[in-house]
Amino acid sequence: MTISTYLTWPNRDQLLVARGETEYAWVDPAEQSLLGPDIAEVTAVGEDAASGVVVCGDGLDALEALVARGTLRERSIRCVYIDPPFGTGKRFGHYSDALAEGAWLSMMRDRLVALRPYLARDASVWVHLDETMSHKARLILDEVFGADAYVATVVWQKRLTVESRTAISSAHDPILVYAPSGQKAWKRTRNRVPGGVEASNRDGDPRGPWRDAPFTAPGYRSGQQYVITNPAGHDLLPPRGRSWFATEPVFRRLLAEDRIWWTKGGAGQPRMKNFDIDALQVPSTLWNGRDVGTNDDAKRHLARLFPDADTVFDTPKPEALLQRILHIATNPGDLVVDLFGGSGTTAAVAHKMGRQWITSERLVETVASILLPRLELVVEGGEAGGISESVAWRGGGAFDVLQVAPRLGQVPALKAVLRTRADALRARQAS
Numbered sequence: 001m002t003i004s005t006y007l008t009w010p011n012r013d014q015l016l017v018a019r020g021e022t023e024y025a026w027v028d029p030a031e032q033s034l035l036g037p038d039i040a041e042v043t044a045v046g047e048d049a050a051s052g053v054v055v056c057g058d059g060l061d062a063l064e065a066l067v068a069r070g071t072l073r074e075r076s077i078r079c080v081y082i083d084p085p086f087g088t089g090k091r092f093g094h095y096s097d098a099l100a101e102g103a104w105l106s107m108m109r110d111r112l113v114a115l116r117p118y119l120a121r122d123a124s125v126w127v128h129l130d131e132t133m134s135h136k137a138r139l140i141l142d143e144v145f146g147a148d149a150y151v152a153t154v155v156w157q158k159r160l161t162v163e164s165r166t167a168i169s170s171a172h173d174p175i176l177v178y179a180p181s182g183q184k185a186w187k188r189t190r191n192r193v194p195g196g197v198e199a200s201n202r203d204g205d206p207r208g209p210w211r212d213a214p215f216t217a218p219g220y221r222s223g224q225q226y227v228i229t230n231p232a233g234h235d236l237l238p239p240r241g242r243s244w245f246a247t248e249p250v251f252r253r254l255l256a257e258d259r260i261w262w263t264k265g266g267a268g269q270p271r272m273k274n275f276d277i278d279a280l281q282v283p284s285t286l287w288n289g290r291d292v293g294t295n296d297d298a299k300r301h302l303a304r305l306f307p308d309a310d311t312v313f314d315t316p317k318p319e320a321l322l323q324r325i326l327h328i329a330t331n332p333g334d335l336v337v338d339l340f341g342g343s344g345t346t347a348a349v350a351h352k353m354g355r356q357w358i359t360s361e362r363l364v365e366t367v368a369s370i371l372l373p374r375l376e377l378v379v380e381g382g383e384a385g386g387i388s389e390s391v392a393w394r395g396g397g398a399f400d401v402l403q404v405a406p407r408l409g410q411v412p413a414l415k416a417v418l419r420t421r422a423d424a425l426r427a428r429q430a431s
């Protein structure tokens, strides 16, 4: 690993590899090739050619095993979205988030470094965290991809309610966005998003619904400094440091065409009426939970999918959030990778949006009880939640399931766990 040091921590020169199902061990990077992970084909779901792969195992082992299997090739990944344990020190029902800080930093750095050679030229990497470690994760990401690769931090509104036990209730998660080609180059291939403001027809315009936008532009432009008189008779100049959006003749033409809307019923500022309501916009950093879902929306979705489960999964993300990310960052057929699969949101959304996908999840129980059953339902078309309605999802497609043994220690065989579950289900149905 030849990367410059922005941040230091104990053992940062070592590689953090998985030991057993939940632990890690530091090893000398020079020896890591001796530890090549062992891979087992578990099953295939669906009749079609597989467009997805579930790997039961640690993300680093999964990447190495998929490269050895020929499934992952250099420069093939268009988008990485990862939602790892945030480094909070908490133990959730389904997984522990109690790694010491140095181990957490190595865990992140090593998996990001391992992904780097497989990123396409126009790839982007989205790292979903909370504020516990996001500032340190930025230094790691700067090291791995270069500080110029930083694009933005998306602020996702994760809850609409206030947590009254806290001093200041945290309502958002930061999602760090990096494009290794640099944001200027990535801007040429990323997609725009549908306009955020609902179109309406407040004046019964026969041309139909419209959105309004300020009739001002940044900076001082001498040709765009003139007096506009509003319907209430007030003379207006552009705000300080700004200009009107267009020259006076253009303003007069727009006024004659009924393309100007006045705030305060005619006593306020001019705004432009825009009838091109399908126009796409540059994505912005503020993502409202009402538009892309909240943590609670994601939990309600899982609870509907698994009505018999006591607790479904603690930290799922809403499908609409992943839909927006994958819409911006990929096109149909592109490969999406998520190394921290959890309940399988990224894979489910990528599948429904016609992307290829790879996801890994370390805990056998999570794969057997949530991730796999959820993705099976997606293929069968047996679930109507999440983004299914918005993409008219009816089922179809296929994916492979593999298990990668950790380099150190042992884990239960997924095949045996699935067989035991199937036997138990058959026995319940028979009784």
Ligand SMILES: C[S@@+](CC[C@H](N)C(=O)[O-])C[C@H]1O[C@@H](n2cnc3c(N)ncnc32)[C@H](O)[C@@H]1O
Pocket: 057, 058, 059, 060, 083, 084, 085, 094, 095, 313, 315, 316, 317, 318, 339, 340, 341, 342, 343, 344, 345, 346, 360, 361, 362, 363, 366
């Ligand atoms: C925050 S959850 C992901 C939630 C997921 N985005 C969703 O919508 O359901 C993190 C997941 O990563 C898994 N995990 C932790 N370390 C891992 C590793 N090294 N490799 C693979 N999975 C890991 C945990 O078991 C947990 O299920």
